[in-house]
Amino acid sequence: ETGVTQSPTHLIKTRGQQVTLRCSSQSGHNTVSWYQQALGQGPQFIFQYYREEENGRGNFPPRFSGLQFPNYSSELNVNALELDDSALYLCASSGLAANSYNEQFFGPGTRLTVL
Amino acid sequence: AQKITQTQPGMFVQEKEAVTLDCTYDTSDPSYGLFWYKQPSSGEMIFLIYQGSYDQQNATEGRYSLNFQKARKSANLVISASQLGDSAMYFCAMREVNSGYSTLTFGKGTMLLVSP
Numbered sequence: 001e002t003g004v005t006q007s008p009t010h011l012i013k014t015r016g017q018q019v020t021l022r023c024s025s026q027s028g029h030n031t032v033s034w035y036q037q038a039l040g041q042g043p044q045f046i047f048q049y050y051r052e053e054e055n056g057r058g059n060f061p062p063r064f065s066g067l068q069f070p071n072y073s074s075e076l077n078v079n080a081l082e083l084d085d086s087a088l089y090l091c092a093s094s095g096l097a098a099n100s101y102n103e104q105f106f107g108p109g110t111r112l113t114v115l
Numbered sequence: 116a117q118k119i120t121q122t123q124p125g126m127f128v129q130e131k132e133a134v135t136l137d138c139t140y141d142t143s144d145p146s147y148g149l150f151w152y153k154q155p156s157s158g159e160m161i162f163l164i165y166q167g168s169y170d171q172q173n174a175t176e177g178r179y180s181l182n183f184q185k186a187r188k189s190a191n192l193v194i195s196a197s198q199l200g201d202s203a204m205y206f207c208a209m210r211e212v213n214s215g216y217s218t219l220t221f222g223k224g225t226m227l228l229v230s231p
Contacts, residue, residue: 033218033219035219040223041223041224042119042206042208042221042222042223042224043160043206043219043221044221045218045219045220048216048218050216055216056216056218058218088158090158090160092160092219103150103162103165104162104219105162106152106159106160106161106162107159108157108158108159109158109159111158
């Protein structure tokens with residue numbers, strides 16, 4: 001069983017640029033959630049995709065957008081990068097059949113630095 | 116208002132001793148789930164243990180146990196026989212269900228350092 005993978009592992013961008021982060025969900029999982037973890041904080045929910053549709057969103061501006069593909073992999077896009085976007089971005093996959101409590105399995109994260 | 120509160124920024128414990136990491140939560144939903152995750156310096160969130168709000172018994176997973184006190188809204192993690200490899204950030208999280216989807220709300224975490 002392949003776990004959740006994310007790419008790239010590290011990324012450096014400048015203010016105003018755009019970035020795309022990628023996530024491959026665990027085999028058999030149809031739901032992907034994205035979280036932002038700023039330094040010294042717990043992860044914060046950005047949004048969730050289920051069967052290629054966004055079905056939930058946290059308190060993040062529209063310049064944070066995403067996609068989910070038919071194979072359930074996902075992308076997180078951030079436009080007009082700001083310094084405060086510097087964080088660890090975590091992807092988590094889950095599936096209705098995974099567990100009764102819908103456990104989320106996390107990837108290793110992408111560390112984004114905005115200069 | 117903060118939904119998950121972890122009041123210990125850092126904890127120190129000696130190898131082979133037990134340690135308790137505190138977590139309190141706030142919800143009006145009768146159905147919820149509580150999770151503990153370990154995050155080493157590599158960044159990956161590693162699932163440790165889960166407690167459902169209707170579970171009658173405290174959850175246990177190997178050296179990890181969850182001291183669930185529903186009336187006090189606390190879900191403390193107990194690690195027995197600490198090992199050097201337990202040094203990491205530990206996060207308490209609550210599963211919330213919103214209009215058909217569920218998310219995790221995390222606390223700010225506790226850094227645990229295990230010394231020889």
